[in-house]
Amino acid sequence: MTSRPELKAPPEVFYNDEEARKYTSSSRIIEIQAQLSERALELLALPDDGVPKLLLDIGCGSGLSGETLTESGHQWIGFDISLSMLDVALEREAEGDLILGDMGQGLGVRPGVIDGAISISAVQWLCNADKSCHEPRKRLKSFFESLYRCLARGARAVFQVYPENLAQRELILGYAMRAGFAGGVVVDFPHSTKRRKEYLVLTCGPPSLSSATPKAKGEDEESCSDEESSGDEENQTVSISDRHRPRKKQKLNKKVKGREWVLRKKEQMRRKGNAVPLDTKYTARKRKAGF
Amino acid sequence: MRLLTHNMLSSNIKGVTNGFPLRIEVEKVVEKSVDFNPDFLKNMFAKIEYKALVEASRIMGYAELPDHAEPSMLESDDFLRKFHHALMELHLEEGTLVCPETGRKFPVNKGVPNMLLHEDEV
Numbered sequence: 001m002t003s004r005p006e007l008k009a010p011p012e013v014f015y016n017d018e019e020a021r022k023y024t025s026s027s028r029i030i031e032i033q034a035q036l037s038e039r040a041l042e043l044l045a046l047p048d049d050g051v052p053k054l055l056l057d058i059g060c061g062s063g064l065s066g067e068t069l070t071e072s073g074h075q076w077i078g079f080d081i082s083l084s085m086l087d088v089a090l091e092r093e094a095e096g097d098l099i100l101g102d103m104g105q106g107l108g109v110r111p112g113v114i115d116g117a118i119s120i121s122a123v124q125w126l127c128n129a130d131k132s133c134h135e136p137r138k139r140l141k142s143f144f145e146s147l148y149r150c151l152a153r154g155a156r157a158v159f160q161v162y163p164e165n166l167a168q169r170e171l172i173l174g175y176a177m178r179a180g181f182a183g184g185v186v187v188d189f190p191h192s193t194k195r196r197k198e199y200l201v202l203t204c205g206p207p208s209l210s211s212a213t214p215k216a217k218g219e220d221e222e223s224c225s226d227e228e229s230s231g232d233e234e235n236q237t238v239s240i241s242d243r244h245r246p247r248k249k250q251k252l253n254k255k256v257k258g259r260e261w262v263l264r265k266k267e268q269m270r271r272k273g274n275a276v277p278l279d280t281k282y283t284a285r286k287r288k289a290g291f
Numbered sequence: 292m293r294l295l296t297h298n299m300l301s302s303n304i305k306g307v308t309n310g311f312p313l314r315i316e317v318e319k320v321v322e323k324s325v326d327f328n329p330d331f332l333k334n335m336f337a338k339i340e341y342k343a344l345v346e347a348s349r350i351m352g353y354a355e356l357p358d359h360a361e362p363s364m365l366e367s368d369d370f371l372r373k374f375h376h377a378l379m380e381l382h383l384e385e386g387t388l389v390c391p392e393t394g395r396k397f398p399v400n401k402g403v404p405n406m407l408l409h410e411d412e413v
Contacts, residue, residue, distance in 0.1 A: 051330040054295075054338075075331065077296050086403055097296040101406040105413050108303035108406060110311060113338045142413075146303075152338075 004164060011125045015061070015082035024062040024088050033120060036197065037068035040118040040158040043186065043201050043214055046074075053115035056150075057096060058103055058159075059122020063089030069118070070095040079103060104139030109150035117147060117157040123200070124161045127168050140172065144179035151204040157181070159200040169198070176202050189218030259284035292402050294347050295378045298339050300404070302390035304412045310390055312343035313397070315350045319385040321402075327375050333365050335378065348377040 005014050015023070023029055046053055053074045057066050060078030062085045069076045076096035080086050086098050101108070104126050126143060127136050147157060163169035173185070181202035189195035201214060262284035269276045302310025345356050355373045357364075364370045388397040388404055395412070398405050 051334055052328055054299075054335065075295070077299065081407075083403075087401075090401055090403070097292050098403045099292075099296070099300075099406055100403050102408070105408045106303045108301055108310070109299050110301055110340075113299050150299075 004162070006125055006128055006162075006164065010128065011059075011122075012081045012083070015085045017084045017087070020062060020082065020084040020088045023085070024064065024092070030064055033064040034068055036120045036160045037065040037118065039188065039197070039217075040065075040120060040160055040199060041068060041072060043158045043199055044116045044118060044156050045214070046116055054113065056107070056109070056114050056117040056147075058107075058117060058119035058147075059125070060089065060094075060096070060098065061085040061122075063092050063094030063096070063098075065118065065120040066094050066096045067092075077109075079107065103143045106142040106146035107150060108146065111149045112152050114150045114155060115152055116155050117151065119157075119159040119161075121160060121162060123159045123172060124163050124168065127164070127171060136171075137175070140175035141178070144175045144181065148179040148181060148204055153205045155204050156183075157200075157202045157204070159202075161198055161200060163198065172200065176200065180204070186214055186216045188216050190216070192218065257284075292383045292399060292404055293379055294344055294351070294381055295335070295339075297347055297383070297388070298344055298378075300388070300406070302392065302395070303406065303408060304390060304393055304395060307390065307392045310392060312340065312347065312391070313388040314391060315347055315383060316387040316389060316396075317350055317352075317383065318387075319383075320351050321382045321384045322380055323382055325375070325379040327372070329371055332371055332375055332378070336360075336362065336365055336374070339378070344377060348381060351381045351383065353377055353381055 008014055044055075050073075055069055055074050055076045057069060057076050057078040060066050060076075060080050061082070063078065066076055066078050066089070078086075078089070078094065078096045078098045079101050080089075080098070081100070081102050083100055086100060089098055103122075123143075126139050151157065161169070161172065163172065169185070176183070181204060183200065183202040186199045186201055188197045188199070195218065263279060266276050266279060266283075297313065297315065300311075300313055302313060304310065341360050345358060348354075348356050353376065356377045357370070357373075360370070360374075382402055383399055384402050386399045388399060389395070390397070
């Protein structure tokens, strides 16, 4: 079982020249990063008006995620703490401007000028106390406050994260909310260990229809037909719509199985060749409570 | 680093009330051509601190940008082209960004500004 990079060394040490090169020459990593970036961009829900936006790529590293932003026609400014990774980004001629900086020190970007922010596999590094002067909470606070400030009203921030555990995820979310963000967590493919990916989707501004937590992928894998996909079975999204009263994590109940579903299942069984009672007016009728 | 980015950055040092704009000390400027996109420029115009942009572009060696600009000037293709050139095509490759309040210098190498703060500045 590979250990987490976050437990090995601080990011500017872990991502040295050798690691940076290894990271960026692995076709597997490149592909994964591209997928994650595309999904993050999708979750960013930028208006489809053909006007390029100004985005932040936090923890842009060697520019893999930035490439996705450029390909979608947007302008971006990237932040990273590892000079080695940024050097690789320069080599790869990343289109966005790169800044060597520590997100935990605050972004230093002017208020209200950014149209959206993404971060791929980076924000969880904030939870580490790598130096004696580091206080993760102070850093999380600094980061989220400065991010909230620089985003335009209604802009979103989407972070793909690898939290070590639930406590870490709650910590990150907590500081985001305290800074004024609304939003929640989207978990794609929650049941697959390999494919499971978590995205923090945060909005800047009052909660509205557009800030409702987007639908996660991969929940429908076990359901029997496409019609049920809107039924949100085993939904794993955590909604935090009111920053002052955070709702505890809710697991939505399975939708009550209607007559439609029962009839479909019976048809399936018949096709398999099982002995199934005939469909009558009594099929899937609500029974008395004591049944 | 383009002037677009310079226009967005402010000094993050603890205690600084007005860290914008960062003064530019030029050592090397590079001009890179970027696709001209009027929609993007019009969008950005509202967010840009125009005065800071004009000053910065003069320091970088480009004097074509008019001192003042009104939104109505965005209709003129001529102005848009100059705006585009100053905002997107002038790159500070080597130099320094200086905090206007504390004088602290942030070096710029290969176009990448080093904004890492020391422990006592956070």
